[in-house]
Amino acid sequence: MTKTMMHLLGIFCLGLFGLTFAPNAVYAHGEKSLEPFIRMRTIQWYDVRWSQDKPRVNDELVITGKFHVAEDWPRAVPKPDASYLNVSSPGPVFVRTERYVNGQATAGSAALKLGGDYDFKIVLKARLPGRYHIHPFFNLHDAGAVMGPGHWIEVTGVPAAFTNPVKTLNGDVIDMETYGLANGIGWHAFWFALAAAWLLWWVRRPLFIPRNKMLQSGQGDALVTPLDRAIAAGILVVVPLVVFGAQAMTDSQYLNTIPLQTALDQIEPLAPVVNTGLVQVKVQRAEYDVPSRSMTIVTQIRNSSDQPVQIREFASGNVRFINLASHQANQDANQGIDDDTLVAPQGLSIDSPAPIKAGESRIVRLTGTDALWATQRLDGLIRDTDSRLGGLLFLIDATSNRYIASISSAVIPKFD
Amino acid sequence: MSVASHDILPAKAAIKKSGLPWYIRDLYIYLLTFAGLTVIYVGLRSYQGEFGLLTGLDSSEPEFKTYWMRLLYIELGALALVFPALWGYLWFTRDRNLDAIAPKEEIRRYFTLTMWISIYTFAVYWAGSFFAEQDNSWHQASVRDSPFTASHIIEFYFNFPAYILLGGSAWIYARTRLPLFAKGFSLPLTLAVFGPFMLMIAVGFNEWGHTFWFREEFFGAPMHWSFAIGVWFGLGVSGILLQQVSRLIELLDQIEDAP
Amino acid sequence: MATKALEVPPQPYTGEKARLTRAYDYLILVLALFLFIGIFHLHMMLTVGDWDFWQDWKDRQWWPLVTPLMMITFPAAVQAVLWSNFRLPMGATLCISCLLIGAWIARYFSYHLWNYFPINEVMPATMLPSALVLDAVLMLTNSVTVTSIVGGMAFALLFYPSNWPIFGMFHVPVEYNGAQLTIADLFGFQYIRASMPEYLRIIERGALRTYGQYATPLSAFCSAFLCTLMYPLWWYMGKAFATTKYVKNI
Numbered sequence: 056m057t058k059t060m061m062h063l064l065g066i067f068c069l070g071l072f073g074l075t076f077a078p079n080a081v082y083a084h085g086e087k088s089l090e091p092f093i094r095m096r097t098i099q100w101y102d103v104r105w106s107q108d109k110p111r112v113n114d115e116l117v118i119t120g121k122f123h124v125a126e127d128w129p130r131a132v133p134k135p136d137a138s139y140l141n142v143s144s145p146g147p148v149f150v151r152t153e154r155y156v157n158g159q160a161t162a163g164s165a166a167l168k169l170g171g172d173y174d175f176k177i178v179l180k181a182r183l184p185g186r187y188h189i190h191p192f193f194n195l196h197d198a199g200a201v202m203g204p205g206h207w208i209e210v211t212g213v214p215a216a217f218t219n220p221v222k223t224l225n226g227d228v229i230d231m232e233t234y235g236l237a238n239g240i241g242w243h244a245f246w247f248a249l250a251a252a253w254l255l256w257w258v259r260r261p262l263f264i265p266r267n268k269m270l271q272s273g274q275g276d277a278l279v280t281p282l283d284r285a286i287a288a289g290i291l292v293v294v295p296l297v298v299f300g301a302q303a304m305t306d307s308q309y310l311n312t313i314p315l316q317t318a319l320d321q322i323e324p325l326a327p328v329v330n331t332g333l334v335q336v337k338v339q340r341a342e343y344d345v346p347s348r349s350m351t352i353v354t355q356i357r358n359s360s361d362q363p364v365q366i367r368e369f370a371s372g373n374v375r376f377i378n379l380a381s382h383q384a385n386q387d388a389n390q391g392i393d394d395d396t397l398v399a400p401q402g403l404s405i406d407s408p409a410p411i412k413a414g415e416s417r418i419v420r421l422t423g424t425d426a427l428w429a430t431q432r433l434d435g436l437i438r439d440t441d442s443r444l445g446g447l448l449f450l451i452d453a454t455s456n457r458y459i460a461s462i463s464s465a466v467i468p469k470f471d
Numbered sequence: 472m473s474v475a476s477h478d479i480l481p482a483k484a485a486i487k488k489s490g491l492p493w494y495i496r497d498l499y500i501y502l503l504t505f506a507g508l509t510v511i512y513v514g515l516r517s518y519q520g521e522f523g524l525l526t527g528l529d530s531s532e533p534e535f536k537t538y539w540m541r542l543l544y545i546e547l548g549a550l551a552l553v554f555p556a557l558w559g560y561l562w563f564t565r566d567r568n569l570d571a572i573a574p575k576e577e578i579r580r581y582f583t584l585t586m587w588i589s590i591y592t593f594a595v596y597w598a599g600s601f602f603a604e605q606d607n608s609w610h611q612a613s614v615r616d617s618p619f620t621a622s623h624i625i626e627f628y629f630n631f632p633a634y635i636l637l638g639g640s641a642w643i644y645a646r647t648r649l650p651l652f653a654k655g656f657s658l659p660l661t662l663a664v665f666g667p668f669m670l671m672i673a674v675g676f677n678e679w680g681h682t683f684w685f686r687e688e689f690f691g692a693p694m695h696w697s698f699a700i701g702v703w704f705g706l707g708v709s710g711i712l713l714q715q716v717s718r719l720i721e722l723l724d725q726i727e728d729a730p
Numbered sequence: 731m732a733t734k735a736l737e738v739p740p741q742p743y744t745g746e747k748a749r750l751t752r753a754y755d756y757l758i759l760v761l762a763l764f765l766f767i768g769i770f771h772l773h774m775m776l777t778v779g780d781w782d783f784w785q786d787w788k789d790r791q792w793w794p795l796v797t798p799l800m801m802i803t804f805p806a807a808v809q810a811v812l813w814s815n816f817r818l819p820m821g822a823t824l825c826i827s828c829l830l831i832g833a834w835i836a837r838y839f840s841y842h843l844w845n846y847f848p849i850n851e852v853m854p855a856t857m858l859p860s861a862l863v864l865d866a867v868l869m870l871t872n873s874v875t876v877t878s879i880v881g882g883m884a885f886a887l888l889f890y891p892s893n894w895p896i897f898g899m900f901h902v903p904v905e906y907n908g909a910q911l912t913i914a915d916l917f918g919f920q921y922i923r924a925s926m927p928e929y930l931r932i933i934e935r936g937a938l939r940t941y942g943q944y945a946t947p948l949s950a951f952c953s954a955f956l957c958t959l960m961y962p963l964w965w966y967m968g969k970a971f972a973t974t975k976y977v978k979n980i
Binding site for chain 3: 137138139141142143144145146147148149150151152153154160161162163164182183194196200219221222223224225227229231232233234235236238239242243246247249250251253254257258259260261262263264265266267268269270272275277278279280283284287288290291294295297298299301302304305306308309311312313314315316317318319
């Protein structure tokens with residue numbers, strides 16, 4: 056009833072503001088406001104996958120992925136001694152039932168290590184029907200929300216079907232949605248009733264002007280009657296009795312209660328995945344051409360592996376520039392690219408596209424040109440206090456082995 | 472235009488028509504204002520319910536500009552029109568002959584001032600309680616990315632100015648229609664109106680802090696305490712009560728009782 | 731007999747004057763209702779807010795310390811006016827009732843209806859038992875000093891046991907992914923919050939064990955001590971704001 060009335064009023068307001076009823080749902084979540092140098096050089100996400108697009112209420116949705124903690128961590132951002140792997144959704148439309156980082160279950164906050172490599176798995180359970188854009192993201196203490204890639208998920212079914220059973224250590228199965236609610240409302244109602252009775256006891260008599268006048272004329276004692284005093288004395292006896300009695304009853308009903316848990320998980324990084332040393336990448340110069348929205352990065356790449364490698368992708372702040380030639384040649388490695396809205400259609404331009412031979416060291420000029428630099432507000436970098444670029448450069452050999460380098464460099468803007 | 476006390480005494484015919492006792496002649500206007508404000512606040516909340524999660528999550532999206540920035544401009548425009556008109560009305564219809572005010576009329580005006588302050592506290596409720604705590608819940612569903620979020624556009628840029636301006640209206644009413652308030656500035660009324668005004672100033676500190684220093688939504692953070700200090704001044708209302716009560720006792724002694 | 735017991739003390743007005751003063755009472759009560767919901771609730775949410783908003787903030791160390799300390803403020807200030815000038819011993823109960831009305835409205839309409847949090851995750855704590863006792867102590871003693879010491883201490887000491895029947899059951903342990911958590915912790919983990927990551931919680935870190943396991947009583951007594959100081963401080967602040975001065979310049 057309340058919801059229906061508010062719904063109608065909301066629509067009424069539309070008319071006042073001259074708007075239509077069916078706007079397009081936006082997919083962004085405010086992630087672009089965070090300074091580009093934080094998005095590029097803290098948590099570097101890749102290989103993020105969603106297990107399905109259309110769960111029903113109560114179905115599981117599993118998000119998996121990997122991230123590298125950049126070595127070139129910005130000075131403006133506190134080190135990730137406390138961080139929290141979160142999910143961006145419009146409120147708890149899902150519940151998070153499990154979460155793993157490097158295979159380790161974690162329910163609290165975690166400390167990360169600079170230069171570390173991690174994988175993660177988040178298990179969600181659909182709670183409310185609707186179409187939502189879901190991202191994994193990291194809350195970094197005092198730094199903000201560093202978003203991973205997002206994906207549209209459509210939850211079907213009815214909200215009333217959702218249940219969230221949990222088994223306690225003493226073997227009871229409870230539903231988190233309703234647990235303790237009736238008891239809590241009951242106690243609040245009980246104390247509200249007593250408080251209302253006390254207030255009404257006083258409010259029923261003439262109040263401000265008459266009582267003040269009597270007090271001023273020395274008749275203050277008449278304003279509080281013996282019965283008032285008896286009731287007040289009764290309060291001093293009955294209220295503590297009820298309070299301590301109820302506490303004792305609660306203690307006897309719930310014998311084994313524990314305090315809130317506060318562990319900070321120390322999660323060891325995986326064996327190095329990024330910057331393994333097999334393929335070393337150094338940036339010699341990076342330039343951003345403002346009018347053409349084009350970033351050019353001059354890199355020196357040394358291939359110390361025993362296979363020729365070619366550049367496959369440069370990813371920065373979730374925007375991805377794919378080497379289209381490599382893309383066509385490696386269809387099996389393309390999962391997650393075709394439906395990613397932050398892949399630049401023009402791809403990554405490379406001045407010497409031939410594979411870099413084993414043992415070869417080569418200067419390679421990479422150019423990523425796309426409006427995404429501007430629409431994702433990454434170009435704000437050139438006007439920031441820390442105008443350094445960061446990102447992951449992916450290289451691949453003939454057997455689809457990947458070599459990933461986390462690169463960073465100062466950026467020189469070209470304004471015209 | 473100037474109006475003297477005797478000119479704005481309630482006409483007997485009007486009182487009979489309304490059926491209200493002389494001292495609460497403005498009761499219907501008071502109740503209508505309550506109803507009007509309720510419709511506005513519930514309407515704004517309903518609008519948030521319809522479009523907050525749909526179009527209000529990211530300030531860089533075109534839909535945000537259509538659905539939320541436009542609302543901001545409408546709010547500011549409405550406030551800019553209504554309150555100068557209201558304050559102008561209160562000023563230009565002021566009583567220029569307060570020395571000649573009859574006791575009954577002064578009592579009646581104290582009742583009307585109480586209604587003004589009551590309307591002010593009603594707006595303080597929506598700004599200080601409902602929409603303020605709602606702001607915390609909103610920031611658990613969205614990532615703050617602008618000083619103009621779907622929550623702040625209503626809380627900071629409509630609710631705050633609205634209650635400040637309503638408090639100012641009460642202050643002007645007292646200053647222009649009640650002898651004691653006209654002869655000197657009532658300290659508690661001034662505190663009760665100007666203290667909460669400081670919340671508007673504290674918005675600047677809040678936005679600065681969230682932008683440059685504190686990204687999460689820890690509501691009890693010291694950065695938010697300047698808001699709390701601002702509302703302590705609302706306790707000045709008790710001083711207004713005491714000023715009113717002592718004057719009303721004097722005035723009641725000056726009039727004849729009726730059955 | 732019962733009717734006689736309910737009789738109110740004599741009052742100085744009759745007839746129209748009595749009706750007029752009663753109408754004034756109602757106006758002031760409506761004014762006070764919204765005023766105290768508005769200002770006291772804002773004060774509460776910006777000082778103890780997070781401890782009151784979320785199940786997984788209601789710990790044994792900070793919650794029972796901070797909540798009474800910040801909650802005794804407005805009751806003391808309002809008692810200073812209502813008792814001293816009107817002999818009305820209801821300032822604390824009025825303030826806390828208003829606060830809870832505002833909190834419940836916000837939890838239902840904002841957290842639940844708008845942003846989908848289950849209400850049991852965001853239930854407010856109650857301080858009404860403490861408030862009733864504070865009003866009764868002031869009325870029976872008519873003394874700021876005794877109310878500061880006895881009332882202030884009772885106000886704080888009653889807080890945790892008053893709320894344990896509501897929140898104790900959320901401290902039942904569950905095994906979750908190989909770790910022990912309370913149900914309250916589980917709410918924080920399961921129901922996704924964008925801007926309240928776990929590391930922000932200011933809760934007991936397990937360093938209050940000098941005297942064994944008495945974390946809660948130690949916090950409650952610390953709060954009781956501080957409330958005995960906070961009460962008179964806010965009593966006199968209430969008095970200061972209740973000035974009846976008219977000044978020449980502002």
